[in-house]
Amino acid sequence: MGLEKPITGGCYCGAVRYESTEPPVRCGMCHCSMCQRWLGGAAAMGVFFEVDSFRFSKGEPARFMTSKILERHYCADCGGSIGHRYKFGDTASIEIIFVGTLDEPKAVDTPSFYFGVEDHLPGWITLREGITQIRADTSPQIAERFAEEQRQNPDTE
Ligand SMILES: [Zn+2]
Numbered sequence: 272m273g274l275e276k277p278i279t280g281g282c283y284c285g286a287v288r289y290e291s292t293e294p295p296v297r298c299g300m301c302h303c304s305m306c307q308r309w310l311g312g313a314a315a316m317g318v319f320f321e322v323d324s325f326r327f328s329k330g331e332p333a334r335f336m337t338s339k340i341l342e343r344h345y346c347a348d349c350g351g352s353i354g355h356r357y358k359f360g361d362t363a364s365i366e367i368i369f370v371g372t373l374d375e376p377k378a379v380d381t382p383s384f385y386f387g388v389e390d391h392l393p394g395w396i397t398l399r400e401g402i403t404q405i406r407a408d409t410s411p412q413i414a415e416r417f418a419e420e421q422r423q424n425p426d427t428e
């Protein structure tokens with residue numbers, strides 16, 4: 272049970288550090304417009320850890336809700352994004368860490384799914400064959416809550 276050596280990582284400046292004593296349960300990319308806006312990039316690359324074996328080992332992340340169901344974790348000192356956590360369903364037991372914050376990102380498996388593909392930017396990222404594609408708007412629970420929240424695109428309010 273557990274890893275001999277925890278998987279570790281943290282923000283750019285090192286004020287916030289985390290560790291997991293278990294390997295990730297899955298990895299996936301999110302192409303949704305909220306992840307794009309939050310990260311300033313084309314997609315989020317997430318490594319999923321069970322919260323039971325995950326902890327912030329140094330400092331505490333600052334928190335920001337980008338929708339009613341998603342809490343973003345970042346460093347208040349350097350501003351670096353660390354990860355996020357859904358606030359509903361079975362995903363509430365998962366901390367989703369951005370792969371680039373890991374101390375050894377090359378050790379982590381490739382993604383098994385692409386989420387939010389309706390917002391995918393094909394000029395920047397090529398979706399690989401054989402990886403499950405999921406539209407965020409096909410999950411009624413998620414689509415409904417995302418629709419309530421327009422903060423990611425304030426000009427449309
Ligand atoms: Zn920092």
Ligand SMILES: [Zn+2]
Binds near residue numbers: 302387
């Ligand atoms: Zn997203």
